[in-house]
Amino acid sequence: MIRIRGLHKSFGELHVxxxxxxxxxxxxxxxxxxxSGSGKSTLLRCINLLIEPDRGDIFLEEVRxxxxxxxxxxxxxxVGMVFQSFNLLTHLTALRNVTLGLTKVxxxxxxxxxxxxxxxxxxxxxxxxxDAYPAQLSGGQQQRVAIARALAMDPKVMLFxxxxxxxxxxxIREVLDVMTTLANEGMTMIVVSHEMGFARxxxxxxxxxxxxxVVERGPPEDIFxxxxxERTRAFMSKILR
Amino acid sequence: MVFLVAIIMLAAGFGAAYYIxxxxxxxxxxxxxxxxxxxxxxxxxxxxxxxxEIEGFDIDIAALVATELGRTxxxxxxxxxxxxxxxxxxxxxxxxxxxxxxxxxxxxxxxxTMDFSDPYYNANQGVLVQTGSSLTCxxxxxxxxxxxxxxxxxxQGTTSESWLNDNKVASTTVTVFQTVDLEVAALxxxxxxxxxxxxxxxxxxxxxxxxxxxxxxxxxxxxxGIAVPNGDPDNILSAINTVLARIRASGAYDTLILxxxx
Amino acid sequence: MRLWSHAxxxxxAVMIACAAITVATALGQAGVYDGRYAWGIAAxxxxxxxxxxxxxxxVIPVGFAFxxxxxxxxxxxxxxxxxxATGYVEFFRGMPPLVLIVFSSLSAAVLLRxxxxxxxxxxxxxxxxxxALGFHSGGYQAEIIRAGIQSVPRGQIExxxxxxxxxxxxxxxxxxxxxxxxxxxxxxxxxxxAIKDTALLSAISAxxxxxxxxxxxxxxxxxxxxxVVIPWIEAAILYFALTFLVVRGVKAVENRVKVPGLEAPSL
Numbered sequence: 001m002i003r004i005r006g007l008h009k010s011f012g013e014l015h016v017x018x019x020x021x022x023x024x025x026x027x028x029x030x031x032x033x034x035x036s037g038s039g040k041s042t043l044l045r046c047i048n049l050l051i052e053p054d055r056g057d058i059f060l061e062e063v064r065x066x067x068x069x070x071x072x073x074x075x076x077x078x079v080g081m082v083f084q085s086f087n088l089l090t091h092l093t094a095l096r097n098v099t100l101g102l103t104k105v106x107x108x109x110x111x112x113x114x115x116x117x118x119x120x121x122x123x124x125x126x127x128x129x130x131d132a133y134p135a136q137l138s139g140g141q142q143q144r145v146a147i148a149r150a151l152a153m154d155p156k157v158m159l160f161x162x163x164x165x166x167x168x169x170x171x172i173r174e175v176l177d178v179m180t181t182l183a184n185e186g187m188t189m190i191v192v193s194h195e196m197g198f199a200r201x202x203x204x205x206x207x208x209x210x211x212x213x214v215v216e217r218g219p220p221e222d223i224f225x226x227x228x229x230e231r232t233r234a235f236m237s238k239i240l241r
Numbered sequence: 242m243v244f245l246v247a248i249i250m251l252a253a254g255f256g257a258a259y260y261i262x263x264x265x266x267x268x269x270x271x272x273x274x275x276x277x278x279x280x281x282x283x284x285x286x287x288x289x290x291x292x293x294e295i296e297g298f299d300i301d302i303a304a305l306v307a308t309e310l311g312r313t314x315x316x317x318x319x320x321x322x323x324x325x326x327x328x329x330x331x332x333x334x335x336x337x338x339x340x341x342x343x344x345x346x347x348x349x350x351x352x353x354t355m356d357f358s359d360p361y362y363n364a365n366q367g368v369l370v371q372t373g374s375s376l377t378c379x380x381x382x383x384x385x386x387x388x389x390x391x392x393x394x395x396x397q398g399t400t401s402e403s404w405l406n407d408n409k410v411a412s413t414t415v416t417v418f419q420t421v422d423l424e425v426a427a428l429x430x431x432x433x434x435x436x437x438x439x440x441x442x443x444x445x446x447x448x449x450x451x452x453x454x455x456x457x458x459x460x461x462x463x464x465x466g467i468a469v470p471n472g473d474p475d476n477i478l479s480a481i482n483t484v485l486a487r488i489r490a491s492g493a494y495d496t497l498i499l500x501x502x503x
Numbered sequence: 504m505r506l507w508s509h510a511x512x513x514x515x516a517v518m519i520a521c522a523a524i525t526v527a528t529a530l531g532q533a534g535v536y537d538g539r540y541a542w543g544i545a546a547x548x549x550x551x552x553x554x555x556x557x558x559x560x561x562v563i564p565v566g567f568a569f570x571x572x573x574x575x576x577x578x579x580x581x582x583x584x585x586x587x588a589t590g591y592v593e594f595f596r597g598m599p600p601l602v603l604i605v606f607s608s609l610s611a612a613v614l615l616r617x618x619x620x621x622x623x624x625x626x627x628x629x630x631x632x633x634x635a636l637g638f639h640s641g642g643y644q645a646e647i648i649r650a651g652i653q654s655v656p657r658g659q660i661e662x663x664x665x666x667x668x669x670x671x672x673x674x675x676x677x678x679x680x681x682x683x684x685x686x687x688x689x690x691x692x693x694x695x696x697a698i699k700d701t702a703l704l705s706a707i708s709a710x711x712x713x714x715x716x717x718x719x720x721x722x723x724x725x726x727x728x729x730x731v732v733i734p735w736i737e738a739a740i741l742y743f744a745l746t747f748l749v750v751r752g753v754k755a756v757e758n759r760v761k762v763p764g765l766e767a768p769s770l
Contacts, residue, residue: 048665076667087662091680091762100676101666133763146662153666248587273622281721288718290547315623318708324605331613333624419706422717429724429731451724 001026001188002047002157007056009042016042018212020056024157024205029189031203031220033196035235039212040192044159047190048072048079061156077105080150084162086142088134094121094145095130098152106153120148124178140171147178158182160191196239200224208232271475274312276303277334279322281421283445284501285340298501299338302361302467302484305493306336309484310477321419323398330354332470336477340364340439342400343466346407356473357466358481366401366459367443368393369436371428371452376435378457387457388413391434394424400463401437421446428453439463441502540726541733544719548734551715552741558633558701558711559745563694565637570644575674577649588645595642601703603639608632608707625708632707640697647693651686652678684760691753695746712738 007020016039024030032040045051047058049065049072057066065075089097098117102108108116121130124144134142143163150158160179164172176198183189183202193199199206199220206223208215208231216223216232227233278286278299286297295316307314317334319325329337342348342364343357351357368383370376378387385408392414395402405415416433418424425446427433436443440458447453467481488494528538569591576588595603612628615621655678663673705714716738723730 050661050664072664073667073669076665079665081662081665083658083662083665085658087656087658089659089662089677089681091684100663101668104672104676105667136763149662149666269620271622275623281718290718290722317623317625320705320708320714321605324609324706328609328612331609332616333609333612420717422721425721425724426717426731446721446724448725450727453724 001028001061002190003057003059003062004043004047005057005059007043007046007058008054009039009046009051010054016212017046017053017056020209020212020214022207022214022217024188024190026188027186028204029183029191029202030205030207031199032190032192032207032209033194033199033235033239034209034215038209040209041161043209044081044161044190044192047157047159048076048081050081073105077153078156079159080153080155080157081159082143082146082150082161082163084165086134086139086146086166088142088146088149090134093131093133094126094137094148097134097145098149101149101153116152117148120152121145123151124148125174138171139167140174143167143171143175144178147175147182151182157188157190160189160193162192162194164193164195194239196224208235210235271335272312273315273335274303274307274310274477275335276300276307276314276316277319277325277328277337278303278316278339279320279325279420280318282340282439282442284441286338298362298497299340301497301500303336303338305488306338306467306477306481306484309480321398322396326351326354326398326468329468329470332474335469335475336481337468339468340442340465341468342463343468344464345400345461347400347403348464348466351468354471355468356471356478357468358478359485360464360466361485362465364461364463364465365440366404366437366461366463367440368456368459369425369428369438369443369446369453370434370456371431372454373452374434374454374456376456381455381457383457383459385410385413385459388435388437392416392432394418394427394433394436396421396424396438399438400461401439404459404461405437425453540723540730541737544734545737547719548712548715548737548741551710551712551738552745554710554715555698555701555712555742556745558704558709559698559749561633562637562640562697562701563749565634566640566644566693566697567690569638569641570648573641573645574648574652577645578652591638592642592645595639596646598639600636600639600700601706603635604632604703605706607635629704629707629709632704632709636697636700636704640693640700643693643696644690647686647689648682650689651682651684654685655681680760684757684762687753687757687760691750691757694749694753698742698746698749712741 002022002024004020004022007017008015009017020043032043034040042051046053053066057064059065060075060078063070089100092100095114095117098120099110099113102113102116103110118127118130121127124147126141126144126148129137129141134145137145163179164175167175172195176195179189179191179198180202191198191203203220205217206220207217208223210231216227216229223232224236227236278295280295281287282297284297285299286295289296295318300316303316304314319328325337325339326341328334340362341351343351343360348357368376368378368387376387376391389410390412393405394416395405395418397417397419402415402417405413409415416427418427421438421442424433424436424438428436429452435456437459440455443455447455469475469478488497573588573591576584577592579585608628608631611631612624615624615627621627659677660673663677668676701711702713705711716734719734720731723734
């Protein structure tokens with residue numbers, strides 16, 4: 001589904017991504033971990049072209065999306081993203097947040113968009129909050145609306161950038177549950193997260209990124225219990241208390 | 242992108258206009274006589290509330306000139322005297338009758354930007370004070386010494402302003418106002434002690450019940466003239482002078498004086 | 504309960520107004536001032552009020568239109584648009600409005616006379632002066648709107664892009680609605696400023712309230728010096744009324760576009 005080869009990105013003097021190689025198959029849940037500043041968020045944002053890579057290629061279903069001829073909007077219709085700070089449009093209701101992409105990007109009729117939006121909001125368990133504004137929702141509810149918003153576009157891949165890092169502990173569960181259900185339904189997901197429980201239980205693949213390169217990757221048991229690289233061991237010992 | 246287009250269109254419009262708009266050659270004959278004046282300056286020009294017209298000695302003279310030229314009189318008021326003078330100088334009006342002094346140092350300064358007709362009035366300055374003011378001038382004639390230690394208001398751009406700046410004693414404070422209304426208001430409120438203004442307006446403003454009186458006159462022997470832009474581009478100066486000479490000879494001038502100055 | 508508090512607020516205001524009118528009339532009859540005179544000039548001042556209101560209704564929209572364009576221009580990616588917009592703001596904010604009005608109006612008058620042979624360019628030069636004041640107000644409004652645009656959280660723009668919205672769609676659906684909401688209180692402020700600035704248009708002989716008050720005040724001198732202050736007081740009341748109306752209008756718009764849940768908490 002996603003193939004990344006030799007991805008480089010610098011911000012001024014700072015060389016953040018120093019040659020990332022990564023594969024994610026269809027239906028796979030790939031969990032990206034690593035120290036802060038290692039380039040995880042940058043990598044995610046390159047996949048949906050929010051950030052333009054300096055060098056290297058990204059293939060989405062064999063289409064080279066780093067080709068300058070490709071319209072970023074076309075790519076983003078197929079790649080959904082959920083952000084750490086939810087990023088809901090605060091002046092729109094939950095329903096309108098979801099229908100916006102459907103009407104403006106997919107060109108759906110208002111009634112059809114509404115139906116689809118309600119369906120997605122039901123899917124994340126928020127059918128009763130369709131007319132609420134983000135300011136009236138809890139953090140967990142906002143993030144679930146954000147997930148519904150991304151799902152409504154029927155993406156091929158879902159990217160999650162530390163989706164629970166900004167949540168109060170009591171809300172983390174509900175969001176992780178939605179993500180788990182999504183994974184079980186076969187969605188291809190790339191998740192940047194510190195939630196090791198989720199990684200261990202749901203992820204098919206755990207990727208450790210440090211200083212802009214992939215250090216090690218493999219099934220969760222291997223990475224957590226039997227890390228081979230020194231840096232992996234060091235990182236794991238720090239976070240697995 | 243939109244901005245680039247807008248700028249280009251603006252530039253193109255300007256360039257096109259430069260070539261399309263008529264320039265030089267003979268302009269069409271004018272049917273109006275556009276006269277500029279600065280109000281209020283009674284009895285030369287003032288606003289008549291009951292009929293909403295601008296009236297005064299100057300206006301009547303302007304009307305006579307308009308008749309002589311066979312054009313319709315259009316009077317435009319400028320709320321600042323300096324703006325009026327600037328407008329005459331740049332040709333924004335055909336002529337200006339507004340108690341403009343043409344003699345003395347002020348006159349020669351103004352001559353740089355405008356041409357004057359023959360003098361049509363002889364004026365002096367007057368000192369306007371509140372009725373209760375202690376200021377008195379011997380034989381109703383004031384001097385610069387009379388204004389010692391006083392805060393005196395003048396209108397910007399007038400000979401009152403230039404006379405006061407040139408002749409004041411060190412203890413006199415000069416406060417400059419844009420309009421006569423404002424300096425009279427300040428005087429009535431007591432924020433200034435006196436107003437230096439041409440004598441006839443001073444007497445007109447010191448009407449019964451106004452709370453103001455004329456402390457005395459300052460003899461400056463100023464001559465008023467009718468102003469046209471430099472070089473008389475409209476060629477009306479000779480007609481103006483003809484009218485002035487005629488009304489003096491026929492006695493119409495004296496009738497006007499009687500009408501406005503009592 | 505809400506309806507009742509709304510109605511009672513209006514009833515209260517009407518009562519205050521009636522009381523004020525009663526007191527004013529009583530004072531007039533008691534000889535503190537000439538009541539008949541005060542009422543007599545009220546009609547004339549009302550005309551001046553309409554004149555000022557007409558000027559305001561030209562200045563504010565011109566200011567808003569250019570403020571919007573320029574404020575947006577300040578935030579675009581195009582270096583050219585940003586430079587032009589910044590130039591506009593620096594120029595029209597830095598120039599004293601009176602200078603701007605008089606210079607542009609007189610230049611227009613002279614140019615019209617000299618090159619278009621317009622005999623009496625009064626109306627056109629008045630229009631130019633009004634536009635100049637509009638541009639001046641626009642300079643301030645542009646900065647208000649720019650601040651509003653820049654206050655929209657970057658994350659929301661990211662999210663909009665991530666959904667596949669084009670930059671233009673994002674501007675219209677995400678940025679502008681929020682920027683507009685945020686800008687409203689400050690815009691109301693600028694509008695009331697513009698109302699006061701219309702008094703400057705008397706310099707180019709626009710028919711407006713403050714100059715009329717000045718005329719009437721001097722005219723009052725011929726009647727009784729104690730009445731000089733009455734036209735000014737009445738003019739002040741009328742200016743207050745106009746400003747109040749405009750600001751209330753802005754507040755009404757604020758209420759209509761308000762997002763539930765985002766009200767500022769009472770401190």
